[in-house]
Amino acid sequence: MNSERGRNLLAAAAGLTALVAIVSFVAVVVLAASGRTATDYQGYNLSRPWFDGIAWDWFLDMFNQPSVKPQEVGTFQAFPDNSVPRTGREAFIPPTAMMDGRLQRDVQPLNPQPATPESLVEGRVLFETYCGPCHGLNGEGGTPVVLKGMPAPPVQPLLGFLSEPHLYNKILYGGPIMPAYGYQTTQAERWHMVNYMKSAKFGKGGSP
Template sequence: MLAMSKYKLLGATALAIVTAVVATSCKDKQSTGWQYAPNMYEHIAFEYDQKNPNFKDGKTAQVPPAGTIPVGFTRFDYPNTRAGYDQASAEVKNPLPSTPANFEEGKVLFLHFCSPCHGENGQGDGLVTQHGYPPPPSYSKGQSSRGGAMKDLTDGKIYHTVTYGVNAMGSYASQLSPEERWKVIMYVHHLQTL
């Protein structure tokens, strides 16, 4: 008798579930059903391209206030001119400590980003020279196109060149963060002594 009531209870529960599913599925076909956390689907905030009555010009996308600096941005206030290059040479020093870890990271970055042109040992014999491109000067023996020996390049001169580029070398500011550039410079100073 007890077993029979269990089956009746189980059957009644199954019938109730089936009835509920059928009843809720027969609603409006355009309905997507219940939404969990509707504020995730229906934005309260204005979209960037919408009109916005909260601002004088009616635009949601606003220009940042003058003088603001993005989070994580490092200022380099030396213009891409010869005067900026010379000023950076005199004033800019590597802020990172010279540690084995920074040196090794600089080596890896140099091999990935710089060695295709400059060669693994900085002698200007990278792979691109095999394809007809002019070789860059050797770090230890060459002469800079801006004057002076490559082995005498300072932190500021190298940082300025990596940031802005020079001659056939383009800027690497978008490929290397400021910290990564300083690590590469540590390794370049090693190559200047070879």
């Protein structure tokens, strides 16, 4: 008797809930349809913004900035001023990426910095700062750090064989043991070091 009454109550409650849901859905649809005015591309009502009904000036500032709007015609090649970064940054070349059967890091990127005397001086100072402690100022290894167990090889005999992009990426990414110097150095500084390592002045000492 009791359980039957409970079941009846439960059924009534479920019916009522379904009814309320249907009525509110219909109400929302009817209200939405009747209130249709100018909307933006996402369907927001522009004359009565959705949160407090007041059309604040700044409400659409984020939308109304220089940018290519969805579906806008004729903007694909002509981006509005200041809407797209144009100086950019160097492309990320994953250390193991292949290109034409070779490691891409042995082929790219290409050195944009001519090996001017200034570049070689700059490169020498940077090499002696960042690389010298392990590889030696003249690239012949045997530094105190190596004697303590860091297996940094003499790089002097390798520099003739290693490509400029390889050396650049070696600084940028480091190696299995060698630390990366990408964060400490700028793009230009890395090319200065490459120029110095590839020059006849490398490891000759004397005043820079």
